Structure formats: C-alpha cells, structure tokens
Amino acid sequence: xxxxxxxxxxxxxxxxxxxxxxDVSGVxxxxxxxxxxxxxxxxxxxxxxxxxxxxxxxxxxxxxxxxLKGVAGYMRPVEGTMKLKGRVITEPGPDRVMVFxxxxxxxxxxxxxxNITFALMNGGKCTSKQEANDVAxxxxxxxxxxxxxxxxxxxxxxxxxxxxxxxxxxxxxxDILLMDEPFAALDALTRRQMQEELLQLWDDTKFTVLFVxxxxxxxxxxxxxxxILSPHPGQVKAELNAHQMGHGDVGDKDFSQLQEKIHAMxxxxxxxxxxxxxxx
Amino acid sequence: MSDQSVTSGSIHVRPEFVNxxxxxxxxxxxxxxxxxxxxxNIDPLRKFTILIIMVVAWEMYARIGEINELMFPTFSATGxxxxxxxxxxxLMVNVWNSLKLLxxxxxxxxxxxxxxxVLAVGSRIGSDLLTTLTAMLNxxxxxxxxPMAMLxxxxxxxxxxxTLLHSIVWPVALNTHSGFQGVSETLRxxxxxxxxxxxxxxxxxxxxxxxxxxxxxxRIGWAYAWxxxxxxxxxxxxxxxxxxxxxxxxxxxxxxxxxxxxxxxxENQTPYVFAGLFMVILVGITVENGxxxxxxxxxxxxxxxxKS
Numbered sequence: 332x333x334x335x336x337x338x339x340x341x342x343x344x345x346x347x348x349x350x351x352x353x354d355v356s357g358v359x360x361x362x363x364x365x366x367x368x369x370x371x372x373x374x375x376x377x378x379x380x381x382x383x384x385x386x387x388x389x390x391x392x393x394x395x396x397x398x399l400k401g402v403a404g405y406m407r408p409v410e411g412t413m414k415l416k417g418r419v420i421t422e423p424g425p426d427r428v429m430v431f432x433x434x435x436x437x438x439x440x441x442x443x444x445x446n447i448t449f450a451l452m453n454g455g456k457c458t459s460k461q462e463a464n465d466v467a468x469x470x471x472x473x474x475x476x477x478x479x480x481x482x483x484x485x486x487x488x489x490x491x492x493x494x495x496x497x498x499x500x501x502x503x504x505x506d507i508l509l510m511d512e513p514f515a516a517l518d519a520l521t522r523r524q525m526q527e528e529l530l531q532l533w534d535d536t537k538f539t540v541l542f543v544x545x546x547x548x549x550x551x552x553x554x555x556x557x558x559i560l561s562p563h564p565g566q567v568k569a570e571l572n573a574h575q576m577g578h579g580d581v582g583d584k585d586f587s588q589l590q591e592k593i594h595a596m597x598x599x600x601x602x603x604x605x606x607x608x609x610x611x
Numbered sequence: 612m613s614d615q616s617v618t619s620g621s622i623h624v625r626p627e628f629v630n631x632x633x634x635x636x637x638x639x640x641x642x643x644x645x646x647x648x649x650x651x652n653i654d655p656l657r658k659f660t661i662l663i664i665m666v667v668a669w670e671m672y673a674r675i676g677e678i679n680e681l682m683f684p685t686f687s688a689t690g691x692x693x694x695x696x697x698x699x700x701x702l703m704v705n706v707w708n709s710l711k712l713l714x715x716x717x718x719x720x721x722x723x724x725x726x727x728x729v730l731a732v733g734s735r736i737g738s739d740l741l742t743t744l745t746a747m748l749n750x751x752x753x754x755x756x757x758p759m760a761m762l763x764x765x766x767x768x769x770x771x772x773x774t775l776l777h778s779i780v781w782p783v784a785l786n787t788h789s790g791f792q793g794v795s796e797t798l799r800x801x802x803x804x805x806x807x808x809x810x811x812x813x814x815x816x817x818x819x820x821x822x823x824x825x826x827x828x829x830r831i832g833w834a835y836a837w838x839x840x841x842x843x844x845x846x847x848x849x850x851x852x853x854x855x856x857x858x859x860x861x862x863x864x865x866x867x868x869x870x871x872x873x874x875x876x877x878e879n880q881t882p883y884v885f886a887g888l889f890m891v892i893l894v895g896i897t898v899e900n901g902x903x904x905x906x907x908x909x910x911x912x913x914x915x916x917x918k919s
Contacts, residue, residue, distance in 0.1 A: 405800060423803040433797040439914045440819040453815065454805040485915025 350417075351378035352539050353402065353507055357411030359564075360394060360401050371397035372565035374411065377558050379507065382537040384574075386554030388544060390597055394565030395543045399511050402541060403429045415506055425454030428500040432512040434492045437484040437499075444471060444480040447499045456503055470502040471495075473532060490521040497529070501538060508540040514549070526552055527578050547593050551576055551586060559596055568596055684882040692882035693889055702871065706890060709867035713840050716772045720779030720832065727780070728787045732813060738788075745785045753778035753839040757846055771843045778835035783828040790824025791817045823911045830903050834895070841891055844869025868894075 360372045371394035379385045387395040400406050402413055404423040413420045415427060428450075430436070437446050447467035448460070457463035471480050474494040484492055493513055500508050514522040526549065533540070544550050550557050555574035558567060573589060580586040617624050644652075651657065666686050672678070673685040680688060696702040727744075730737030753774045760770040794817055802816035818825065844867040866874070872887035911917040 403800075403804065405803065423800070423806075425804065425806050427804075429800065429804050431797050431800070433795070435795050436797045436801050438798070438801070438816075438819070439916055440822070440910070449815075450805050453807055453811075483914055 349380075351380050352383075352416060353379040353541065354414045355398075355402070355411070356413075358398070358401060358408045358413055359410035360397050360406055361409050362397065362406065370564040372401075372560070375560070375565060375567055377567065377570065379539060379541055381539055384533060384540050384542060384553055384555040386542045386544060386550045386557045386573075387560060388547065388550040388554075388557050388593065388597075389560035389565065389568075390562050391545060393560040393562040395545075395560055396511055398560075398565065399429070399509050399541065399543050402507075403427055403509050425450075425456065425503055426506045427509055428454075428503045428505040429509040429511065430493070430496045430500045430513045432515050434484075434489050434516065436496050437492055439484050442481050442483055443476060443487070443495050444468070446484070446495060447471065447502050450499050450503055454503055466502050467498075470498040473501070473535070474498040474528070488521075489517055490525060493517065493525060494528070497532070501532065501536070504538075506539065508538055510540060510542045512543055512545070515544070515546075522549075523578075529553065530578065547590050547597075548581070550593070551589055552578055552581065557593070559593060561597075681879060681881050684885055688882040689885040689889060692880075693886035696871075696883060696886050702886070702890065705866055705868050705871045706894060709840055709844065709869070710894070712768055712771055712867065713775065713836055715768075716775030716836060716840075717779055717833065719772070720776045720836070721783055721829070723776065724780045724784040724787065724828075724832075727784045728791070729810070729813060731784075731788050732791060732817065741784060741788055745781050745788075748777065749781040749785060751777070753835065754842045754846070757843050766847065771840065771847070774839055774843050775836045778839040779832040782831040782835060783825075786824045786828025786831065787821065790821030790828070793824065794820040822914075823916050826903070826907060826911060830899075833898060833903070837891075837895060837898075840867070841869040841872070845873045 355378070356376050357374045358372060358376075359370065359374055361368055361370050363369070375394075375398060377385075387398060389395050397406065401408055402415075402420065404420050404427065407421070420427075437443075438449060441449055444464070444467050447470060448457075448463040451457040451463040451466055452460070457466060468477075468480065471477060474497060476491060476494055476498070479487065479491065484495070487495070497510075497513065500510075514525050517525060530553070532538075542550075542553055544553070551573050555572070557571045557573050559569045559571070560566065561568045571589065571593070576583075576586050576589065643649075670686040673683055684692075693702075727737075727741050731741040732738075756777055757770065757774050760773040764770040764773055798816060798820050802812050807815055847866075847870060868887060868890055872884055872891075875881075875883035875887060907917070
C-alpha cells in the first residue's frame with residue numbers, strides 16, 4: 332500500500348508495522364435524546380491493525396453505529412480515548428472516510444465523477460482538477476461504473492449508489508475506511524454481489540476497513556476479525572478471527588460453526604434481556 | 612389438469628418446468644403513440660390553446676355585450692393600445708424603470724436574507740432572531756410600510772426599495788432556513804467528513820442540498836416584490852399628481868409601470884390601463900418561464916430533486 336509515504340513520522344519502514352492504526356481504549360459514548368441520557372457503549376477497547384477487515388457485530392442497540400460515529404469524529408467520548416495513528420480523534424476528517432447505509436450520501440447535485448472529485452478536492456487529497464479527475468476515473472473503473480461517470484445519482488440503482496460511495500471513500504485513500512451497514516438497504520442478490528466486490532477490492536489494495544453490520548453471515552464473509560458487542564449498553568463480548576473465510580466457504584463446516592458460535596453469544600444476551608424485561 | 616399432479620397432505624404438488632426464453636413471440640414491445648396523443652403531450656401547446664380560448668371569450672363578451680370601453684375594453688382595443696404604447700409611447704422605458712428598481716431591491720434583499728440565514732445556521736440566538744423576525748414581519752403587507760418609508764426616505768426610489776426589501780427578505784430567508792433544516796443528517800455528515808466547515812460547508816453542502824426550498828423562496832420573493840412595486844408606483848402616482856412637479860416634471864418616462872397605469876386611469880384611457888396590466892402580467896410570465904423555469908431545469912430537475 333502506498334500509505335507508507337504518508338505514514339507517521341519516525342516510523343521505521345524496515346520494521347514490520349505492529350502499531351495499531353486505530354486504538355480505541357475504554358471508550359464510553361453517550362448521547363442525549365429529548366428526555367434521556369443514553370449510554371450507547373461502555374468502556375469499549377479494541378485495536379485495528381493495518382489491512383484489517385475489522386467488523387463490529389451486534390444486535391440493534393449495542394451501540395455499534397454510535398461507536399463508528401465516534402471513530403468518525405462526530406461524537407466525543409465521555410470516557411476513554413480513540414487514537415488514529417497515535418493522534419487523538421477530535422473531529423471528523425478526511426483521514427477516516429465514512430460510507431453510510433443511506434443512499435442519499437451522494438451529493439445529488441454532482442455526477443458520479445464529480446462526487447468523487449468533490450471529495451478529493453475538498454478533502455485535500457488532490458490540488459488540481461486534472462489530478463482529481465484521474466484518481467476519480469481510476470476508482471470508478473475499480474467499481475465498474477465507467478459508463479456512468481457523468482450520470483447523476485438519482486439515475487442510479489441502490490447498489491450502484493453504494494458502489495460510488497465506496498469508490499469515493501477508497502479514492503480518498505484514508506487511513507481507515509468506515510462502513511456503516513453499507514449493504515443493509517440492498518436486496519439480497521445485490522448485497523451478495525457487493526460483498527464479493529468489496530473483497531475483490533480489498534485483495535487489490537488491502538485497505539483497512541472498520542465495518543459495522545448486524546448480519547452474522549456478512550460479518551463472517553467480510554471480516555478478518557470480528558468484534559462482538561453485547562447490547563444496552565454496548566460492551567465487548569468477544570473478538571474472533573474470520574480471516575480464513577469468504578464467500579466460497581458459505582455453508583462449509585467451519586463457516587457454520589463460527590456462525591453458530593457467534594449466534595450463541597448474541598442469543599445468550601437476548602435471553603438474559605428477555606428474562607429481565609418484566610423488572611424494567 | 613395434468614395427470615402428474617398429486618396431492619400430498621394439504622399441499623397440491625405440481626410438476627416443475629423450465630422454459631426456453633426466445634426472442635420470438637414477445638408481442639408488442641414498443642408502439643408509437645397516436646398523433647393526437649403526441650400533440651396533446653406538448654405542454655406549451657396545451658397552455659397556448661387555453662390562452663386562445665380565453666382571449667376569444669374576452670373579445671366576444673366585450674363585443675356582444677356592448678360593454679362601454681371605459682369599463683371593459685375589447686381584447687383588440689387593448690392589444691392596439693399596447694402596441695401603440697410600446698411603439699409611440701415610452702412603455703418599454705417605464706417597464707425598464709420598474710425592473711431597475713426591482714432588481715436593485717431583489718439583490719439587496721437576497722443579501723440581507725443570506726446574512727440572516729448564515730447567522731441562523733451559526734448560532735441558536737441567530738436562529739431565534741430569524742424565526743421571531745419572520746413570524747412578526749412576514750404577515751405584514753409590504754405596501755403598508757410605504758407611507759412610513761416615504762417619510763423616512765422621501766418621494767423617490769429609496770422608499771420603494773425599502774418596501775421591496777420587506778417583501779423579499781422574509782420569504783427568501785424563511786424558505787432558505789427551513790430548507791437548510793431539512794437537509795439530511797447523512798449529507799451533513801458527508802460534508803463534515805471531507806473537512807467542510809463554516810461558510811464553505813454552507814455554500815457547498817447546505818445551499819445545493821436545500822436548493823428546491825431556496826428556489827421556492829426566491830420565486831415567492833420575486834412575486835411579492837413585483838406586486839409591491841406596482842402597488843407602490845400606483846401610490847407614488849397619486850403623490851406625483853398631488854405634489855405636481857416633483858416627479859411629474861420629468862415627464863412620463865421617469866415613472867414605472869404602475870405609474871403609467873395610474874396616469875392612464877386618471878385620463879380615462881382604459882385600453883391603456885389594460886395594456887399596462889397586460890404588461891405587468893407579461894413581465895411576470897417572462898421572468899417565471901424565462902428565468903426561474905430555466906434555473907429549475909438546470910438544477911433541481913437535473914439533479915432529480917424535483918419531478919419533471
């Protein structure tokens with residue numbers, strides 16, 4: 332990866348990188364609704380290393396999306412720290428690009444290509460229009476949308492919109508790509524295709540990604556490492572390895588076993604939650 | 612029914628099948644619409660037909676009813692008066708005078724609205740200020756301010772522009788602000804993600820994302836302003852006659868469209884009054900179709916924010 336040039340100063344290129352890219356330690360995140368102060372995550376620790384496909388997995392209400400927003404810089408933790416390459420995260424920035432679940436994340440007033448060049452120019456990645464154009468075209472072809480470079484987002488299907496969003500995120504070559512259930516709003520067939528394409532892209536550039544999902548299957552397919560969160564508030568339940576499994580292994584014995592193991596962990600919480608419900 | 616189907620429990624089991632999909636025998640895939648359907652799909656043509664019908668009805672009503680021309684002139688008399696006023700009189704100059712005032716007022720009004728809205732986006736106090744001011748002043752008809760404006764700024768363009776501002780600032784600011792509030796959280800986060808802050812964030816994310824609402828505000832502001840301007844000039848017309856000499860000395864070329872209507876009404880030139888009204892409508896339609904429709908076509912429709 333050509334990130335080495337832009338990496339932290341004083342980082343010796345000879346030694347293999349063992350420093351985590353993202354270091355989350357003891358992070359408690361809270362947000363306010365009109366009437367309540369809600370603790371979304373409680374003292375969560377995890378570390379993401381270079382080229383990880385790190386998945387945050389958990390049932391709804393485990394604060395996984397809130398955690399991602401914290402890493403993106405949209406929320407400040409009330410406790411603990413989040414460091415990206417040693418720098419404490421304080422605000423959103425182009426070194427962590429987010430891909431959202433919503434299709435409206437593309438700027439409707441920009442074409443596919445303009446959406447990417449907009450990000451490149453404003454995010455400080457490119458200084459000249461020509462350079463931004465070239466980078467944009469490179470990533471548009473990576474997501475196989477060459478024919479649609481001058482199309483406005485409203486003419487694209489949901490899957491194509493997400494591909495543009497992924498291309499935009501990857502074109503920025505961020506330290507870490509943040510994906511908030513990017514395929515959740517897609518139909519099952521398109522979702523499967525997009526998962527495959529994402530893994531192909533990863534094979535290509537080995538980018539670091541932090542991926543949020545509530546689908547166990549998706550976690551096992553996409554993830555190289557899976558962090559399981561328990562709900563209300565989100566706490567780390569387990570961290571598992573899944574780097575050896577991909578699309579080809581769906582239905583295999585190992586795949587099903589891992590899936591069942593995760594299912595049991597999440598399900599155990601569900602039962603507990605249900606049992607305590609009447610006392611609430 | 613096929614012999615192969617069997618009933619297994621409550622399930623009626625039928626044989627499976629796979630079809631070969633060929634290109635033959637798909638029936639009619641595409642057909643050209645009939646001539647009438649295609650012609651009636653032309654938007655301007657349909658609207659033009661309605662106009663023609665109204666004009667014919669007007670002409671017939673005035674002629675057959677033998678209505679006094681002082682009360683209600685025929686379409687042909689109005690048309691003749693319009694042509695006469697355009698060719699022999701200085702109607703275009705009057706229209707130009709009105710438009711100059713209007714554009715000046717419009718530009719200043721939009722600038723004031725922009726400042727108010729930027730303040731409102733930036734702080735809660737600014738937002739409170741804007742909502743309170745709009746709630747108070749938006750329902751106040753601009754023309755009601757004209758008497759005071761004439762005291763403050765004298766009989767001249769200053770007073771008219773002040774009144775125009777009032778009819779432009781509030782609808783533009785109100786629509787822009789509520790448009791900004793409607794911008795989705797996702798787009799806001801995207802803007803933040805690429806490091807946009809402050810004015811750059813407002814102009815690169817909020818303004819285009821809220822553009823349908825902003826355009827509506829601009830349209831309403833323009834329409835209010837145009838009406839207010841004509842009304843103000845009518846009132847001014849009264850002033851000019853009363854204080855004969857102040858403006859009237861320069862002749863009819865110094866006045867605006869409203870003043871021309873007033874003047875002709877004073878002289879019982881009803882077809883010319885109608886011609887003036889006609890001109891007011893014409894300018895309105897031209898701005899709407901030539902300007903706003905064009906912007907709409909190039910922006911919100913092209914971006915799929917509004918159905919075409």
